[in-house]
């Protein structure tokens with residue numbers, strides 16, 4: 001049994017605390033924000049102060065990979081959520097996989113109840129301010145605890161940093177004489193605007209797919225059905241688009257949404273709740289704690305968004321965070337070996353869990369960014385394959401099931417293309433339709449600018 005400190009009780013930190021406790025470890029979970037208020041799902045969303053997660057009230061899709069991890073590790077969390085109005089949805093993956101319709105804070109509150117109720121988990125409300133260093137054999141610092149603003153020093157066999165995309169890992173490592181993480185970063189190039197809605201009495205979601213994606217030439221609109229008849233309509237526009245601030249005016253945003261034909265079905269039966277919420281500074285970023293095959297630090301690992309964050313429009317962060325939390329929890333049983341060996345093993349298993357999804361996201365986003373910058377349609381192979389999958393899945397059951405598995409990260413894109421039936425059909429389609437691009441929905445840019453000014 002190991003003594004573990006987990007920093008950050010977001011989705012990844014909460015999952016990790018519960019998964020580690022299940023494996024017999026003792027966990028101190030440190031979180032700067034307080035608990036959710038009592039009173040059920042709506043109170044959690046309206047009243048939970050979550051300064052540490054500025055995007056907590058944005059629409060979230062919960063994909064098959066993450067829900068699958070929870071079903072295996074903590075099915076009681078899903079039972080709790082279903083009892084509180086979250087909706088499990090059977091996916092078209094042919095394997096009985098589930099997605100879950102649920103607002104992010106409702107989901108997180110259930111994970112938090114689970115972790116807080118575990119006798120092996122101590123939940124400390126405090127803020128981590130730095131790492132403790134036990135020495136630096138061969139110039140590589142070994143972390144054996146953390147410094148907390150209120151509690152002071154807490155020692156541990158390993159410190160797992162799940163403090164999210166703004167992790168202070170670089171500053172903390174530098175402060176103990178180490179090197180900062182090696183980082184790869186790519187700005188997503190867009191800002192997010194999200195508006196919550198409530199279905200009216202007797203209303204139904206037009207689709208249970210999460211998210212439903214509609215691409216315009218200059219923006220993307222996403223619908224996220226959630227728990228208890230609530231849903232979000234979110235829009236991404238270029239960070240350089242001067243129109244983005246106008247969309248934060250609720251009347252303007254509703255006018256814009258109503259101008260996107262397939263979105264009207266969502267608006268017809270619903271009432272807006274609160275005002276549109278912005279979110280900027282989005283990026284794909286991977287932080288690695290190794291360089292040239294050697295660890296930069298031992299006794300310390302990054303988990304969830306602190307390690308890899310990805311373009312939110314693909315709805316992957318929560319699933320990757322939970323899958324990564326399980327991967328790291330599995331590694332805890334191997335802490336008895338040399339710290340450097342553990343660090344390298346953890347790095348390798350992290351890379352298997354997150355690496356290829358990160359790479360795929362970077363490639364997809366690079367193509368879409370080039371398309372937005374040039375005003376022309378992206379004709380890269382990746383884009384043409386995605387178009388082929390979107391069209392073929394309409395009538396081809398085999399392709400539909402495979403594409404759905406990739407969408408929910410239950411199959412990697414490389415595994416998909418190793419399926420000969422899919423590869424043959426997709427490549428034939430790409431050859432036969434060299435100029436086909438995905439459907440775009442209106443309004444035109446001109447009409448859009450007109451409706452911004454009323």
Ligand SMILES: Cc1cc2nc3c(=O)[nH]c(=O)nc-3n(C[C@H](O)[C@H](O)[C@H](O)COP(=O)(O)OP(=O)(O)OC[C@H]3O[C@@H](n4cnc5c(N)ncnc54)[C@H](O)[C@@H]3O)c2cc1C
Nearest residue numbers: 008010011012032052060061128164304305312315317318
């Ligand atoms: C606009 C937007 C939309 C998104 N939509 C989706 C989606 O549809 N589906 C999806 O799966 N993912 C989505 N994501 C991504 C998803 O929200 C993240 O991947 C997820 O929050 C990562 O969880 P985490 O636990 O790693 O980090 P976080 O959720 O950021 O949690 C970090 C925690 O650490 C705490 N903390 C930070 N610093 C300290 C400190 N010094 N001491 C103590 N505590 C600290 C914070 O308070 C917080 O609780 C979206 C992200 C954004 C920005």
